[in-house]
Amino acid sequence: MSAGASRVDDAADAGQLTAAAGRTPVAAGTTQAWRVVVGFGVVSLAADMVYEGARSIYGPLLASLGASAVVVGLVTGAGEAAALLLRLVFGPLADRTRRYWTLTIVGYALTAVCVPLLAVTPILGGAGLAVAAVLILAERLGKAIRSPAKSALLADAAGRVGMGRGLGVHKALDQIGAFAGPLLVAAVVAVTAGALWPGLAVLTVPAVVAMLLLTRLRVRARASPEERDTGIGPGVAAKTGRASLPGRFHWFSAAMAVCTAGLVTFGLIGFHLVRAGVVATAAVPLMYAMAMATGGLAALLTGVLYDRVGPWVLVVLPAMIAVVPPLAFGGGLPAAVVGVVVWGAAVGLQDSTVKAMVADLVPRERRATAYGIFAAVQGVGALAGGAAAGLLYDRSVPSLTVAVAVAQAVALLMLLGVLARTRQHRRDPA
Structure with missing residues (x-):
């Protein structure tokens, strides 16, 4: 058996970590796997243009419909909470029903429909605010429905070409959409003299593109007869067992939650840069x-x-997070630029390579469940960390810097413990 094939079997059967130096990806089905990885990446690119573009003007849109700051906070906050916490429901549902593709398509469809419909809310009069709130929450529900199932399908494909590399390529394509969407909306709003609805209406185009690409990807996945709704291709039929999630996964989730709690939000960074007159x-x-x-x-x-x-x-992640506050909050423009760059790199690592380890830590048939749990734990960390960062920032930047450094020291110790246990498990899986 090849080293790459052994990697897939180990991850699927024993749930053990298999990323190691010099391993060769599975040769069979590599081309098809790359098609799935890149295909999902392009779908994410188009979908990110839709919902990231819309999210960039949610505040002004809701305000124009009569919302107060409290209502804006409640609607957007509830949406983000739903997008994370409801994955606890839809992750296990995907693993239990094996409807990975169905849940992925339904989730993307909600986004593709709800975001363009926001363009009509300004003409609905008094009902506009309520309709907009429902559409925003429904779009975030779509994110919760699709994310665990899509991540499980993507991990299947990435495992054939290199888990880290596959998820990295997907994330890079995803980020292009996150970059382009807000710029597209901003350009349309500027051209239309500040009108918001045209910026939302134009997102119909990438929404349709995303659904067409996703449908094509599903057709080309060539699922074998015994896995009609579950797999990406021959040889990866889902198991029906109910393997438990290893303790190493839960410890890793906790360590990454501490990392997330220490990663100050860009909202706070932007607030500081403007208030301090840096930009x-x-x-x-x-x-x-x-x-x-x-x-x-x-x-x-x-x-x-x-x-x-x-x-x-x-292990570089806690160090990267720890240096963001002194750079972003403690100096002039050059330091702030470096801080924002490091912040972006940390976010990219969290959303790709960290997820690669999640996939390698758990049995293949429980990946959607694991991704749902992991997202919920991350959400709790983000909520706690965001509130603490705001309070500490109002008190003093040095106190925020110290608190983040201490949290990341704890996260590093937890992570080292997980890595040590993983290495021992690989040596003696019994």
């Missing part, structure tokens, strides 16, 4: 776009390193 308000979206581009490059680089040297590449 003008108009420059903040450009800084964010720079961070998104950096995240895509970081996903590619760390993904390749993950496949070559193993999961130890992840």
Whole structure:
């Protein structure tokens, strides 16, 4: 048996981590696997243009419909909470029903339908605000429905070409959409003298493209007869067993939640840069776009390193997070630029290479469940960290810097423990 085939079998049957230096991807089906990886990447690119473009003007849209700051916060906050926490429902549902493709398509369809419909809310009078709130929540529900199932399908394909590299390529394509969507909306709004509905209406185009590409990808997946709705191709039929999630996965989830809690939000960074006079308000979206581009490059680089040297590449994440506050909040423009670049790289690593380790830590037939749990734990960390960062920032930047550094030291110790246990498990899987 080849080393690459052994990697797939180990991850599927024993749930053990298999990323290691020098491993060769599975030769059979590699071309098809790359088609799935790149196909999902292009679908994500188009879909990100839709929902990231819309999210860039949710605040002004809701305000124009009569929402107060409290209502804006409640609607957008509830949407993000739903997108993360409801994965606890749809992840296990995907694994239990094996309807990975169905859930993926339904989730993307909600986004493709709900976002363009926001363009009609300004003409609905008093009902416009309520309809907009429902559409925003429904779009985030779509994210919760599709994410665990899509991640499981994507991990199947990425495992054949190198888990880190495959997820890195997908994330890089995804980031292009996250970069282009807000710019497209901003350009349309500028051309239409500040009208918001044309910027939302134009997102119909990438929405239709995303659904057409996804449908084509499903047709070309060539699922074998015994896995009609579950697999990506011959030889990857889903198991029906109910293997438990290993303790190493839960410890890793906790460690990454601590990392996420320490990663200050870009909203806080942008708030500081404008209030401190470091950059003008108009420059903040450009800084964010720079961070998104950096995240895509970081996903590619760390993904390749993950496949070559193993999961130890992840130890750089706590260090990266720890240096963001002193750079972004403690100096002038050059330091802030470096801080934003590091922030973007950390986000890219979290959204790609970290997910590669999740896939390698758990049995293949429980990946959707694992991704659902992982997202929920990350959401709790983000919520707690965001609230704490805001309070500490109001108190003093040095206190925020110290708190983040301490949290990342804890996260690093937890991560080292997981990596050590994983290495021991690989040596003695019994």
